[in-house]
Amino acid sequence: MSSPTITLNDLIETHLNEIAEDAWEQHRVMRLNNGDGRWLDLGTAAVWELWTCHADHGHGLCGEPLLTAPQASTMLGKPIDDAPVQNPSIPTVEVELLDEGVRGFMQDELYHFSDVVAEFEKAQGRRS
Ligand SMILES: [Zn+2]
Numbered sequence: 001m002s003s004p005t006i007t008l009n010d011l012i013e014t015h016l017n018e019i020a021e022d023a024w025e026q027h028r029v030m031r032l033n034n035g036d037g038r039w040l041d042l043g044t045a046a047v048w049e050l051w052t053c054h055a056d057h058g059h060g061l062c063g064e065p066l067l068t069a070p071q072a073s074t075m076l077g078k079p080i081d082d083a084p085v086q087n088p089s090i091p092t093v094e095v096e097l098l099d100e101g102v103r104g105f106m107q108d109e110l111y112h113f114s115d116v117v118a119e120f121e122k123a124q125g126r127r128s
Pocket of ligand 1: 054057063064
């Protein structure tokens with residue numbers, strides 16, 4: 001074998017980097033490396049920050065953590081299939097993400113943490 005062996009992991013890594021570059025070019029959202037980021041707590045749930053928004057929505061640099069739909073659903077205690085936040089005040093960002101379950105790339109949406117918190121507080125209000 002003279003050609004270099006390209007493993008599936010290499011392909012995935014390459015594609016993940018392309019996605020991250022596109023997301024930055026198009027949306028000014030940054031994928032965080034392992035070890036960067038923050039724990040985000042909400043109620044009894046906590047998820048690790050994977051993306052940060054560096055866009056300017058009209059009030060200067062955003063800087064908010066962004067949650068994937070499954071992360072947001074987990075924090076809100078909702079089924080994964082539902083859209084976790086119905087009317088986000090900041091538009092969601094569409095990116096392709098690696099789905100570990102199927103080992104494939106799926107279109108997903110990133111939600112601003114403040115919108116997830118607002119949705120959580122709305123749900124709390126309904127219960128009390
Ligand atoms: Zn933002």
